[in-house]
Amino acid sequence: MNGDEVKRETESSPEPAASRDAAYWAKQVSKLTVGEVPPEAISRNVEGKRVVGPIQGFGKMWQKTFKVRLHGADVSPQEVVSTWKEKFASFWPEKNFFYGPLTGIAPGEVALLNLAMPGRVKLSTGVLVVYADDESFAFMTPQGHMLAGWITFSAHEEEGVSVAQVQELIRAQDPVTELAFAFGAHKKQNEFWKDTLRSLARHFGVDDPEVETHGTCVDRRRQWRRAGNVWHSAAIRSGLYTMTAPMRAVRRRKAPA
Amino acid sequence: MSTGTASTGVRRVGNAGIIDIKGDITAASEDVLMEAYNEASSDGARTIALNFSGLEYMNSGGIGLLVTLLVRANRQRHRLLAFGLTDHYREIFELTRLDEAIAIYPDEQEALAAAGAR
Numbered sequence: 149m150n151g152d153e154v155k156r157e158t159e160s161s162p163e164p165a166a167s168r169d170a171a172y173w174a175k176q177v178s179k180l181t182v183g184e185v186p187p188e189a190i191s192r193n194v195e196g197k198r199v200v201g202p203i204q205g206f207g208k209m210w211q212k213t214f215k216v217r218l219h220g221a222d223v224s225p226q227e228v229v230s231t232w233k234e235k236f237a238s239f240w241p242e243k244n245f246f247y248g249p250l251t252g253i254a255p256g257e258v259a260l261l262n263l264a265m266p267g268r269v270k271l272s273t274g275v276l277v278v279y280a281d282d283e284s285f286a287f288m289t290p291q292g293h294m295l296a297g298w299i300t301f302s303a304h305e306e307e308g309v310s311v312a313q314v315q316e317l318i319r320a321q322d323p324v325t326e327l328a329f330a331f332g333a334h335k336k337q338n339e340f341w342k343d344t345l346r347s348l349a350r351h352f353g354v355d356d357p358e359v360e361t362h363g364t365c366v367d368r369r370r371q372w373r374r375a376g377n378v379w380h381s382a383a384i385r386s387g388l389y390t391m392t393a394p395m396r397a398v399r400r401r402k403a404p405a
Numbered sequence: 406m407s408t409g410t411a412s413t414g415v416r417r418v419g420n421a422g423i424i425d426i427k428g429d430i431t432a433a434s435e436d437v438l439m440e441a442y443n444e445a446s447s448d449g450a451r452t453i454a455l456n457f458s459g460l461e462y463m464n465s466g467g468i469g470l471l472v473t474l475l476v477r478a479n480r481q482r483h484r485l486l487a488f489g490l491t492d493h494y495r496e497i498f499e500l501t502r503l504d505e506a507i508a509i510y511p512d513e514q515e516a517l518a519a520a521g522a523r
Contacts, residue, residue, distance in 0.1 A: 203475070288501065
């Protein structure tokens with residue numbers, strides 16, 4: 149192929165220029181695939197599930213913002229996000245586990261969550277890293293997660309101080325979770341992110357971090373046509389899995405070696 | 406209307422209001438986009454069509470903003486459509502499942518035909 153031919157070929161089929169954000173978004177996935185997981189992780193309710201946004205959820209839609217000012221910390225928003233991505237799991241409240249990929253948080257990666265629930269139940273679910281750039285990253289939840297929507301983690305500067313922020317745009321995914329929200333689960337969820345931000349701030353040397361919270365009900369309507377989401381509920385399935393553990397143990401003991 | 410991130414133009418074709426979006430859509434575009442929506446829906450338009458052919462950048466905050474716009478449109482019984490998306494942004498709509506609530510058309514003509522505006 150000579151130079152003229154190459155030129156003609158290029159002219160006849162011009163490639164569209166890649167968007168500036170192309171590298172930051174996950175590629176389209178129809179169903180989630182869980183990669184290698186540590187032996188202590190419970191990997192249930194994620195493999196083969198679809199991701200869901202607030203449009204696919206059941207309950208009222210909420211936008212909740214939690215932010216902490218990193219007073220006295222000489223750190224840029226980019227450095228905050230870089231550290232947050234790298235050590236994400238370490239900032240979570242104790243007894244809750246985030247099993248992310250070893251390569252760190254990157255678009256398209258699937259992470260497992262093992263969350264402490266009442267009654268010694270360990271809720272197993274996950275998230276898809278749907279977006280990640282230098283100043284923010286966002287998770288989307290799978291079917292069965294308590295929440296349907298996006299959680300965005302970001303950092304920016306306000307009056308010369310770096311501010312770390314968590315923002316949820318979510319609905320309860322099913323009627324059972326919506327009921328739980330009405331009886332205190334909202335508060336628990338808020339405390340989860342407040343604890344996370346306090347840990348992050350302490351990591352950057354902030355002594356007594358104060359977390360600001362702002363919540364707005366974006367849509368008061370419940371989407372009753374989504375009530376069937378309860379079928380996938382990771383909370384119910386994890387609860388049943390815990391309750392039936394003794395039966396599985398007996399069956400294992402009786403099984404021939 | 407213009408911000409550091411996005412600028413919008415508003416047109417009326419038949420019973421549809423068209424918002425031409427140019428530049429970047431991020432969470433910071435909220436005021437400009439909501440103002441454009443108010444203008445597009447001010448004189449009885451039943452359908453609001455978002456023209457994304459000038460979209461240059463969108464992050465997760467931008468997608469969140471489109472969801473809140475959709476909620477507002479539903480509340481006011483407006484139909485929200487989109488056209489002019491590149492393959493990349495169409496994939497993002499599919500990934501985030503926004504395409505299940507905002508109908509996507511390849512161009513303005515088809516969007517307006519679907520809206521019954523032409």
